[in-house]
Amino acid sequence: MAAPKLPPLPVILLANDLLEGEVVFRTRAGWTRDPRAALVVHDTEGAERLDTEAKAAMARNEVVDAYLVDVALDADGLPVPRHFRERFKISGPSNRPDLGKQAEYAVPGKR
């Protein structure tokens, strides 16, 4: 089997929690709801491990729709997805700042 095509580095792994649907981020220890706590991986081997973990976590029925997202680092070194789609995904509806992660966390990349 050919190696999976990975996005440009660095990357984070995000997914939706199976039970609740909320967006979650992979850390070294498990999953977090806090976008600031996402594990940022800078090397190919690490990204491949994360990709393997994505499939394993879906197989374990912890999460759904897990995939790697390429990020830039903000001034505080926190990951900001390069694509606007994932910037919305880790933040919440742009017309409703009272809903989604932006209501709870200082989401990286969010003014």
Added chain:
Amino acid sequence: MYRYDEFDEAFVRERVAQFRDQVARRLDGSLAEDEFRPLRLKNGLYLQLHAYMLRVAIPYGTLRAAQLRQLARIAEEYDRGYGHITTRQNIQFNWPKLKDVPDILGLLADVEMHAIQTSGNCIRNVTADHFAGVAADEIEDPRPLAELIRQWSSAHPEFSYLPRKFKIAVTGAAEDRAAVRVHDIGIRIVRHPASGEVGYEILVGGGLGRTPMIAKVVREFLPKGDLLAYLEALMRVYNLEGRRDNKYKARVKILVHEIGIEEFRARVEAEFARLDGPSINADPAEQARIAAYFAAPAYENLLPESGTFEAARAANPDFAAFVEANTFPHRVPGYAALTISLKPIGGAPGDITADQMRVVADLAERYSFDEARATHIQNLVLPHVRKADLFAVWKALVAADLATANAGLITDIIACPGLDYCALATARSIPIAQAISTRFADPVRQREIGPLPIKISGCINACGHHHVGAIGILGLEKSGKESYQITLGGDPGEKAALGDILGPGLSADEVPDAIERIVARYLDTRESGESFSDAVRRLGPAAFKSALAKEVHDAA
């Protein structure tokens, strides 16, 4: 309105129990996501960007107060206090938790509602003219027809795995408010030109999405009694010959386009002739049973005009403006149908809070024979309000922030959820609608511009009907940014037309200025009494190109 019989009730309860079991098996790991996904989609449950999303069916858009109150309860207890009215007259909840969905479906079943066939490759919720039973230009209320199709198509074993989703719309009126020509099947109730008999004109192969097409007439006149056999023949031709190798070419419009309407018609007629009609068609007693549920309410004998109404209108300009924009003539003297706009200035089109649902429920119960409607334009309607009660209703709506006087005007914008919620979207829709709405907030100016339906989609799938917007806006991604393509001249009605692309894509910031320039061009060139759509038809979209071009030039 239709009420469940014991079979409907048992069927819906059984589905809730099945889904409860399916969710339990998903959570304990017996079902993998690939196995579970088609099951949840059969029950209207999607996974979107931030959360799951539950789409609840509102058959042909008709609701009663108890149902609205239950939707309010679900919004409050299981969601974030609001719902979103869709362009298929349904309602979506944006934040349900998977583990709660069986309970939500149970609450829906308690008020004869469900989320069955609001997704998946099956026959979806049948939509109807939102002024059904009200409009003076109507031959017959199309909702008994819609209900018959709903019953026939619900869990129909032969049509549960179609090549692709299938949408049907019905109208009984001369003016097409149901967009029947951009549906897989559109049905118009018509009179036979020679005999005067009431029957159906059947249109097929319309649709929006990445390959928009206007439907073609496949049967000019179908006797009423033959409806289900004819639909079965048509669906069978599609089911057998529609493409399954490419989902982008799987809708019936592609089949009709590829083999031609004459060949398609011939195949349907051949199948229709082979079918045993009497074993398929609904028997007249069953049709009468369904129709009885849609009998006209007990209207009072009223004078056409109401003195108290006229006095209130004369004394209160805001009320007068509301009446002018948001009431629709009722066929019964002394009554009006009233549109409750879910398009407040700067708001998200179609969103309604739980409290607002309860206000509408109370008003429906007290003033509109316990009936409200959801429209494909993402508004609500109180279909039967006495003119003498309009002022009281308006005051209650004002108190609930539901009295925006903009039905049909430039701020009455259709917009899909777009990238603020939807996993498929390529760009946001809601903020574009908000920016345009804010730009054209002045009610005097809106009235001066007149009817101008703007429709916005956040991707090529066209849930926001942009192809048939007088001004259509399509959000795409271009070089890592959101980019918006403007189309002009679309029309969802009896003069159905697809809009023409006006020029290169714009950034989100440029869109309101571009709309402003297009509107200015219209105001400069319109003839007396000429609507925006008529002016575009007369002048052609090209006449507006330079209005957009200037915008692009300025931005460069």
